[in-house]
Amino acid sequence: MQAIVVEEERLAWRERPSPGPLGRDEVRLRVAWAGMNRADIMQRAGRYPPPPGASGILGLEVSGTITEVGPDVERYRLGDQVCALLSGGGYAEEVVTPAQQVLPLPQGLGLRDAAALPEVFATAWLNLFMEGALRPGDRVLLHAGASGVGTAAIQLCKAFDHPCFVTVGSDDKLEACLALGAASGWNRHQGSFIDAVKAWGGADMILDPVGASYLADNQQVLNVDGRLVMIGLMGGQRAELDLGRLLMKRQRLIGSTLRAKSPQAKGMILDALHTHVWPRLGRGEIRPIVDRSWPIDQADAAMAYLQSDASIGKVLLAVSGEG
Structure with a gap:
């Protein structure tokens, strides 16, 4: 062959x-x-x-x-x-x-x-509903919203009544994500997403393929009992974790891979x-x-x-x- x-x-x-x-x-x-x-x-x-x-x-x-x-x-x-x-x-x-x-x-x-x-919908389903354990009304923050996994996850969130906020790399990508059903979003070239996500109501679950460079900001916008599901390391492998915030807000950090x-x-x-x-x-x-x-x-x-x-x-x- x-x-x-x-x-x-x-x-x-x-x-x-x-x-x-x-x-x-x-x-x-x-x-x-x-x-x-x-x-x-x-x-x-x-x-x-x-x-x-x-x-x-x-x-x-x-x-x-x-x-x-x-x-x-x-x-x-x-x-x-x-x-x-x-x-x-x-x-x-x-x-x-x-x-x-x-x-x-x-x-x-x-x-x-x-x-x-197969890959994108299996990844999105696994991490939203199995690892991330979405509950009725939970709000979701999706990083890299215009990616294959991101566009699948937006549609799953819409289909199962979970408002989602996306971060993307351009205004064109943001427009595309909103057309797919994202409730709101942020162009990462405009700076940190923290204030925008907090104003939106914070996130009960975050799906993140970025990793280290987003960890601190993710913790700031993750609500009480929130789950941060890490599926990639595009932004690096090492970062400081605020254990005090993790404990006081009962946040959970979950690492997830599908392939193995x-x-x-x-x-x-x-x-x-x-x-x-x-x-x-x-x-x-x-x-x-x-x-x-x-x-x-x-x-x-x-x-x-x-x-x-x-x-x-x-x-x-x-x-x-x-x-």
Whole structure:
């Protein structure tokens, strides 16, 4: 098969061995589209190695067609069009993955749009509703609101009646987030978000991919019994934590990653998406946000664009490009 390899600091489309024989509960997919994520940028730079046993090829989400099923797989058949959450290997013509990490396409969506769903909606659902334990009426602060995860989280907050405040990097991104359903927001180039979020009513839960550089400000706007869920370190790994504020306001700091979770744990998240989110996608209440796409052999250009921080929503790679 053909796959992307990191070759002399560039992404090249080269011949690679196909994934090996299927396990009893696995499926093989012919990849149509692959989603690009910031985790791929980190892995390429050597800062986010794949979990033990996972493919070293980049790519954490795909859509495609099932071409082989293991003997214990009952839910899927040859020819089914699906999307999948992966531990790696998505920038390739074929992937093998546990069937628990696969979902059918939402009604009315094709393969291209479906490739924009698994990683971002699983991340948003996990961290808003499972780790962040949102309760009725809770107010949410979303950093990087125009990112793939951010645009998914905005729509989930709106669908489940949680007002959300976003921080973004431009006025255009802020306008896009408000159009998706954010209640309010802040362009980070205008300074600290503290006063704006406090005036809005503070946050009961914060979803933060930034990390160290936002920690102090996050603590200031987090309400009593608030939860700060850390999902990334774009702003650094080390910062001072105000333990007095943490204690007096009963704040909770939660670290969360999706990639290294077991197939069983990922399956639970995807089952929740299938129950609570897939019907809303089918009705058009929630939609995948795709900024733009590139052919797979232009993955370098696509990743440079993602790194430029210009995108709103997902960047996709066309592998076969069908659907």
